[in-house]
Amino acid sequence: MAYDGNSMTSRTYLDWNATAPLRPESRAAMVEALDRGGNASSLHAEGRAARSIVENARRGIAQLVGAETKNLTFTSGGSEANALALSPGWGADVLLVSAIEHPSVLAGGQFAKADNLPVDVNGSLSLTGLQVALEHVSRRGKRAMVSLMLANNEVGTIQPVKAVAELVYAAGGLLHVDAVQAAGRIPIDINDLGVDLLTLSAHKIGGPQGIGALIRRSDKLHLARPLMRGGGQERGLRAGTENIAAIAGFGAAAAAVRVNLSSEAAMMRALQERLEDSLCNAVEGAVVFGSGVPRLPNTTLVSVPGTKADTLLIALDLEGMAVSAGSACSSGKIAPSHVLAAMGVASELALGAIRVSTGYATEEKDVDRFLIAWRKCVTTLLKRQQVAA
Template sequence: MHERTYLDHNATAPIRPEARAALMDALDATGNGSAVHGEGRGARATIEAARAKVAALVGADARGVVFTAGGTEADTLALTPDFFRGEERLGCDVLITSAVEHAAVLRGHRFPVEQVDVLAVDSRGRVELEELDVALAHHAEAGRRALVSVMLANNETGVIQPLAEVARRAHAHGALVHTDAVQAAGRIPVSMRALGVDLMSLSAHKIGGAPGSGALVIADPDLRPAPVFSGGGQERGRRAGSENIPSIAAFGAAAASAGSAVEDEVVRIDALRERLESALRCEFPELVLLVGDVERLPNTSCVALPGVPAENLVIALDLAGVAASAGAACSSGKVTASHVLSAMGVPERIARSAIRLSFGWSSGEEDVDRALGAFRRVWPGLLRRARAA
């Protein structure tokens, strides 16, 4: 079988060796983390060790880490009108978010539709701060408290949002701030304290952990969002159900591995992406590189061959041994029009041709070589068909 190159880390990353080892060790152990006997205490120790490692990855207090089944559940847990500190209710009357958020935020919140404001973004996909100011002032004047949710980095384009400034402006109006940092954590240095956000969603499998684990990190450990479902008192009463200890253990190991190398990895991965993009621009003048002139994740490229449906390019690359992605493929298994690119005002002919190439911890120079070879094989035929259409 021919070697393949995997350029879809933003969808899911290969499991790291450290995470695999932690997963297998936890599978071999027995014990419920809520039990008081020796096996239960061992399970609890595994959970708490992982909690500390996840907190360290994003510069947070371990007491604020709530383990979930993934990033989607973490978003849903965070995006509620009802927060509590002890018995005191800290209600939010409106959700303010951006047009380029992941579907887990745009469709996964627990606010009535009429209590949601969706902010426009500029041509590079960054939230319009002036529009945020207007929305915050409008709701504050009406006596409404807002919950603002803006992602740290976009899953399709890699564009990094001015999140610290979003948080500063939101807090000036008494709002709470949530960020979906699923794509950013472990790929760039992330400090929850420096960003000034109140809630942050994470996902294990994006950084080389096992599927089935994520986390909502809460800056104030005493702040409690209304649970999604009720049951036992796990996770300090914030998320009912016995913890998925093997996946949590793997999450902790992946977080420690990613965090220890993140600064070096930023340089290494950025060099891979730059080499790929430079060669593609040089060899294929018809190629459009989207958001190449704005701060973005070092691992993510969004490119298009106008007139060629993204699905055709993804399939052609797959047959040539390269795994890439497009549109909302990570959530539906199908290639659909990108709401992100549409919100940015990208012409439909380009938006429907855009694909995503994303590197990660397992990527190397050979992946760039194989990707370029695949493009050289498939591009001429795709271009001929596009010109003939």
């Protein structure tokens, strides 16, 4: 996908896991909402119109994951939704999280700390490790909350959530799933997964930045102390005037995903296969992480021994390629990936990892352009190292 801006027409955007470009449907819904104005808590006609926008969007987003409309709470994004979910106020004493979670989950939310659970070489949660941890919590007379990504944001590994749910509920615990990266790439049904709480973020599916949602599977699950208090908005779970335009954009993006998911996912899978086959053939020693297990159809994390991600990113950027070195949630810093470290990847290989992520508007020509640029940059960097040595 090439940018439309005058200075960016020759660039190719392949960093959809960081943020997806705004869908036309979402942009149109936001503009209409901005033109209408009104506060959704007001009782006059303008307020009721604003409330209608919010509730229509809430209904459509809930439908995207098979949830009941009343159980969806809007937040400022995925990180806030995770922080709202990770609270002892839901009735848990101990927080268990996988070692490859998003920083907003690893931070522990409102728990004093989070205990990390191991993953295997492909980034899949160790069910044995989870079982041991749950038994340890039970022996202490405590109740566990487990938080797990549905799909990893760096490697794309899809987690065995159903199996995790069985273990968690057998131990009397609660289960939160961060589905931010999975939405718009694979089908999601909160009831089929069997999770208590689920997080979404609009800007990963082509909606605006700054809006997300926490969804409960059942309204019988209550939060004793919400993260943001002081108003009655969102049924008391999240105070603050609703961001009408962003919510409208979120709802429109969710509606587009519901209609187009099957075709978009198939297209992304075909591009992934094209990309990864060519990567492994283009440069000797190239490694695609997580290739041995089910992954998101749009995510590829690749490394070549002897390369450094920071240097490679600069070179690719100069070639017009927008990609990343894994997660984009560390204020632009490039550091060894905690995900790859948890997977047992050697630091030298991990430091060269580049993430390529596609989306609904990516085309074959975008992948082909990247492959040409990547091979050129990797080959040049390796030659320079050989000369320096």
